[in-house]
Amino acid sequence: MNAADLTVTDLAVSRGGIPVLEGVSFTLSPGRALVLRGPNGVGKTTLLRTLAGLQPPMAGDISMPADAIAYSGHADGLKATLSVTENLGFWAAIYGTGGFDPVLEAMNLEALCDRLAGSLSAGQKRRLGLARLLVSGRPIWMLDEPTVSLDAASVALFAGAVRTHLAGGGAALMATHIDLGIAEAEVLDLAPFKARPSTVGGGGRGREFDEAFA
Amino acid sequence: MIALLLRDLRLAIRAGGGFGLGLAFFLIVTVLVPFGVGPEGDTLARIAPGILWVGALLACLLSLDRIFALDFEDGSLDLLATAPIPLEAVVTMKAAAHWLTTGLPLVVAAPVFGVLLNLQGEGFFWLTVSLALGTPALSVIGTFGAALTVGLKRGGLLLSLLVLPLYVPTLIFGAETVRRGTEGMETGAPLMLLAGITAASVALLPFASAAAIRVNLR
Amino acid sequence: MSIWEYANPKKFMQTSAWALPWVTGLAVIALVGGLIWGFFFTPDDYKQGSTVKIIYIHVPSAMMAINAWVMMLVASLIWIIRRHHVSALAAKAAAPIGMTMTLIALFTGAIWGQPMWGTWWAWDPRLTSFLILFLFYLGYIALWEAIDDPDTAADLTSVLCLVGSVFALLSRYAVNFWNQGLHQDASLSMDAEENVADVFWYPLLICIAGFVLLFVTLVLIRTRTEIRSRRLKALEARERMA
Numbered sequence: 001m002n003a004a005d006l007t008v009t010d011l012a013v014s015r016g017g018i019p020v021l022e023g024v025s026f027t028l029s030p031g032r033a034l035v036l037r038g039p040n041g042v043g044k045t046t047l048l049r050t051l052a053g054l055q056p057p058m059a060g061d062i063s064m065p066a067d068a069i070a071y072s073g074h075a076d077g078l079k080a081t082l083s084v085t086e087n088l089g090f091w092a093a094i095y096g097t098g099g100f101d102p103v104l105e106a107m108n109l110e111a112l113c114d115r116l117a118g119s120l121s122a123g124q125k126r127r128l129g130l131a132r133l134l135v136s137g138r139p140i141w142m143l144d145e146p147t148v149s150l151d152a153a154s155v156a157l158f159a160g161a162v163r164t165h166l167a168g169g170g171a172a173l174m175a176t177h178i179d180l181g182i183a184e185a186e187v188l189d190l191a192p193f194k195a196r197p198s199t200v201g202g203g204g205r206g207r208e209f210d211e212a213f214a
Numbered sequence: 215m216i217a218l219l220l221r222d223l224r225l226a227i228r229a230g231g232g233f234g235l236g237l238a239f240f241l242i243v244t245v246l247v248p249f250g251v252g253p254e255g256d257t258l259a260r261i262a263p264g265i266l267w268v269g270a271l272l273a274c275l276l277s278l279d280r281i282f283a284l285d286f287e288d289g290s291l292d293l294l295a296t297a298p299i300p301l302e303a304v305v306t307m308k309a310a311a312h313w314l315t316t317g318l319p320l321v322v323a324a325p326v327f328g329v330l331l332n333l334q335g336e337g338f339f340w341l342t343v344s345l346a347l348g349t350p351a352l353s354v355i356g357t358f359g360a361a362l363t364v365g366l367k368r369g370g371l372l373l374s375l376l377v378l379p380l381y382v383p384t385l386i387f388g389a390e391t392v393r394r395g396t397e398g399m400e401t402g403a404p405l406m407l408l409a410g411i412t413a414a415s416v417a418l419l420p421f422a423s424a425a426a427i428r429v430n431l432r
Numbered sequence: 433m434s435i436w437e438y439a440n441p442k443k444f445m446q447t448s449a450w451a452l453p454w455v456t457g458l459a460v461i462a463l464v465g466g467l468i469w470g471f472f473f474t475p476d477d478y479k480q481g482s483t484v485k486i487i488y489i490h491v492p493s494a495m496m497a498i499n500a501w502v503m504m505l506v507a508s509l510i511w512i513i514r515r516h517h518v519s520a521l522a523a524k525a526a527a528p529i530g531m532t533m534t535l536i537a538l539f540t541g542a543i544w545g546q547p548m549w550g551t552w553w554a555w556d557p558r559l560t561s562f563l564i565l566f567l568f569y570l571g572y573i574a575l576w577e578a579i580d581d582p583d584t585a586a587d588l589t590s591v592l593c594l595v596g597s598v599f600a601l602l603s604r605y606a607v608n609f610w611n612q613g614l615h616q617d618a619s620l621s622m623d624a625e626e627n628v629a630d631v632f633w634y635p636l637l638i639c640i641a642g643f644v645l646l647f648v649t650l651v652l653i654r655t656r657t658e659i660r661s662r663r664l665k666a667l668e669a670r671e672r673m674a
Contacts, residue, residue, distance in 0.1 A: 016581045018669045052296050055432040071296045075289025081228035082221070093217030094297045132293075358595065362588050366578050375574055376592065379567040380599045383606040390610060404609070411602070422595050429587040 004065055005029050006051075006140055006171065011060035012195065013043060013050045019058055019195035020046055026188055030139065033162065033172040033182055038190035044175035045074070047190070048142050051173070070136040072143050076129030080118025084109055084128055087117050088135055097137040106161060107131040122149040130158060134165075141165065141172040147180070155180065215303050218294075222311035225284075236273040236316040237323055243269040244327040255332045262331035263341065263392035269327070270320045270345060271352060271381055277316050278356040279373050281308050282364040282427070291364070295431055301424040309350075309357040309420070317349030333396065340395025344408060348388040351412040355380045358419045361426040384411055439516035441659050448652045456649045462642030470635035486544045488636060492643035494537035497565060500530025500647060504572075505597050508590035518659065520586035523593065524576055525654035529647060531569035538562055557607045564603045568596050582662060 005027050012022035020043035028034050036044045050057050052071035078087055088100045104110050107127045112120065117128060126149055133141050141162075147155050159180045162172050166182075174180075247265050251257055285291040294304050324345050325338045333341065359377035363369035387408040394401045437443050470488035507523035510516060541559060542552045553559065575592055579585035 017583050049292075052292075054292060054295060067298055069296060071292065073289050073292050075287070075292075077285075077288055077290035077293040079221070079225055079288070079290070081225060086221075086224070090217055090221045091293075091297075094294070094299060096298065362575065362592060363578075365584075368578070372571075372574055372578050375567075376571040379564055379571060379603070380596070382564055383599065383602040386603075386606040386610045407606075407609070419595070422591050426588055426591050429584055429591075432584065 004139070006064040006068070006173070007062075008051070009061040009063075011047075011050070011062065012058040013046050013055075014058045015043065015046045021190060021193045022059070022195040024060070024190070024193045028140070028171050028173060030169045030171050031166050033166055033174065033185040035180075035185050035187045036173065036175040036190055037177070037187055042190050042194060044190060045144055048144050048173070048175060049073075052142050064140065068138055068140045070133045070138040070141050072129060072133055072141070072146065074144055074148075076125055077132070078117045078125055078128060081116060083114055083116055084120070085113045087128060088131055091132045092135045095136045095138070097135055100131075100135050103131050103134040106134060106164070108157060123151055123154050126150055127154060127157070130161065134161065139170045141170065141174075143172065143174045143176070145176060146174060147176055147178055215299055215307055218299070218304060218307045219311055219314075222308065223314060226311065226315040236277055237319050239276055240269050240273040240320060240323070240327065243272065244330050247331065258332040259334050259396075262328060262333040263337065263396060264389045265331060266324060266327060266333070266341060267344075267348075267385055267389040267392065270324065270349065271378075271385055273320060274316055274349065274352045274356060275374055275377060277312065278360050278377065279363070279370045281312055281357055281360040283360075283369070286364050286430075291427070292431060295427070301427055302420045305357055305361060305423040305427065306416075306420045309354045309416075309423075312357060313350050313353035317345075317353050321345045321349060335396065336398060337392055337396035340392045340401055340405075344388045344391040344395075344405065347405065347409050347412055348384050351384045351408075351415045352381065354412075354415045354419050355384070358423045358426070361423040361430070364427065365430040384408065387411065436514065436516070439510075439514070439518050441518055441663075444518045445656065445659060448656055452649070452652050452656075455645055455652065459642055459645035459649050462638055462645055464642075466635050466638030466642050470632075470639060474631050474635060481547075483544060483547050484632070486540050487632070488639045490537060490540040490544060491636060492640045493533045493540065494562070495640060496643050496647050497530055497534040497537050497562065499644075500526050500533060501565065501568070501597070501600070503651075504530065504593055508593040511586055512590050512594075517586075517662070518655065520590065521658040521662065522651060522655045523589070524586075525658055526647075526651050527569055527573050527576070529650045529654070531566065531573065533643075533647075534562055534566045534569060538566065555611055557604075557611055560607045560611070561604050564607070565600060568600050572596065582665075 007027045009025050011024040012019055013024075014020060024047065026034060036047065038044055046055075048071070049055050051062060052069050054071075082090070084104075088103065092098065092100050104113055107130060109124075109127060109131060112124060117125065120128065126146075130146060133143075147158060150158060155178070159182055162174075162180070163182055165172060174185075244265070247261075248258060251261065282291060285294070295301055321342060324341050328338050328341055356377055359373050359380070362376060363373045366372065387404045390404040391401050391408060394404065438447055467488055471485055474485070476482045476484070504523040504526050507519045507526070510519040511523065538559070541562075545554065545559075546552050572589055572592060575589050576585050579588060
């Protein structure tokens with residue numbers, strides 16, 4: 001185990017107080033990518049949000065370097081009334097990273113930089129959202145359905161950005177259904193980890209304390 | 215942190231409804247009151263301090279639900295919560311932006327509305343001072359209410375129900391300052407208490423607001 | 433054995449099932465006894481006539497209106513610090529009871545105030561404080577109702593209860609500052625003989641005990657209901673997943 005790794009051991013996550021996944025374990029090393037698979041509702045988003053620190057895990061351990069995660073959810077967090085440059089500049093200031101010109105270039109957004117984010121097409125918005133990840137300067141990306149509403153060319157652009165990130169010693173954890181053609185990516189199917197009722201904290205066997213509820 | 219404040223201010227200016235709306239609402243309240251109670255100068259002068267403070271409070275309330283709702287919907291709040299700045303700082307900056315777009319214009323414009331309500335003599339000075347000291351508390355308390363209701367579908371009405379009782383002490387000391395000032399009485403005590411409420415709210419409530427946001431993002 | 437054992441829902445259900453008949457019985461005895469003694473076996477006040485007898489409902493309900501909030505505050509703190517679900521549910525269960533007590537205090541106050549002060553309502557500091565307390569109860573209950581996820585609701589209402597307590601206290605003093613009122617000072621302090629004569633004092637004590645027991649009874653019943661409904665939801669959720 002390496003200090004730069006994201007290591008997850010026997011993790012159980014819950015949605016609305018009900019366990020959805022349990023016994024999830026994996027290690028994500030720098031330069032690697034992991035693709036989460038599984039049917040809708042299996043808990044991909046919940047797992048990503050737990051790893052990003054937005055909600056506490058029910059059980060298990062997560063170990064990773066401090067301030068390592070850049071999270072990108074279903075929504076991009078873009079402000080329609082701000083221009084592309086202003087949107088990116090804001091996040092660059094929040095993360096304390098400097099220039100973002102290379103990022104504009106990498107995501108092919110230079111021509112759009114003075115447009116208001118609200119006037120962009122869905123795919124262009126998505127690209128801007130992904131540009132925010134580059135701006136964050138953080139090593140571990142957590143991407144929830146990053147390729148939604150991207151056309152083939154944009155998907156290729158995105159895959160290229162991820163590959164560059166991996167080559168630069170970063171890591172990526174993605175929940176996605178399509179094959180990005182990233183050679184370094186391993187696949188983790190979440191279906192086997194689906195929580196069985198009454199094992200986590202319930203049925204009078206697990207944790208005894210709040211047994212009446214679980 | 216400053217970047218967040220600047221972004222919120224820029225959003226408020228671009229989207230409209232930030233600076234203007236609260237102020238316009240305040241104006242309408244001030245205009246409607248004489249229609250309700252009659253045009254006699256004495257009556258108006260007597261109730262002016264209270265009406266102006268209640269009007270400021272309602273104008274403040276009007277824009278509270280926008281503090282977090284937009285950021286919650288477009289996912290910015292998730293991203294801010296995972297960003298390197300602490301959530302306590304985020305809510306403080308949000309409250310500051312709310313005050314700059316709502317409270318500060320009210321402070322500046324209140325004397326003009328005071329004229330409409332026949333506010334007397336010293337009252338103008340004390341109205342401005344008490345609003346300047348009191349409106350930050352309104353913004354911070356309102357931010358707390360907005361943080362509690364951020365995930366809710368019909369949060370607006372509930373927000374008013376939660377926040378208005380919390381506004382009672384601020385309103386009492388604020389309006390009392392103006393009333394005493396108008397009558398030429400000692401204003402030190404209510405003004406100090408008002409400042410105390412503001413100071414304590416600004417210092418402590420962001421922690422409660424940040425805790426509420428964390429719970430709501432789960 | 434620690435007191436926290438009772439925070440286990442199962443243990444709580446067992447203990448409360450055993451205690452409930454006793455508490456209920458005592459509450460009925462104290463209430464019926466105290467009220468009958470107070471209404472029929474005390475003399476009329478030389479100034480206020482028979483209207484004074486409303487204190488046997490007014491004063492205890494006013495006390496319970498405040499005590500219920502204090503109980504909710506303690507229960508909220510226990511939930512925040514120790515995460516015992518029963519504690520959060522007890523706070524939820526107490527809120528409507530406290531609100532009803534506040535309403536009773538306000539209404540009996542109005543009925544009493546009419547012949548005494550010649551008005552149903554005056555912006556007297558204490559009356560005003562209770563009205564504000566009523567608004568706090570209203571907001572607290574509305575927040576519980578508005579949130580679907582029970583743990584989220586428990587967390588948020590606890591934070592609201594904490595902050596609300598500070599502001600309720602602040603409002604109490606602000607209102608005092610704002611208007612000195614009609615109410616007689618502390619009609620019920622420890623040296624009560626100076627304010628209320630003994631003949632009124634003993635039945636009043638019994639009525640207060642009765643209201644406390646009534647409150648405990650209702651909180652126990654409602655908490656048991658909340659626990660059952662929570663358990664039911666958990667079972668349904670498990671059913672769906674299986």
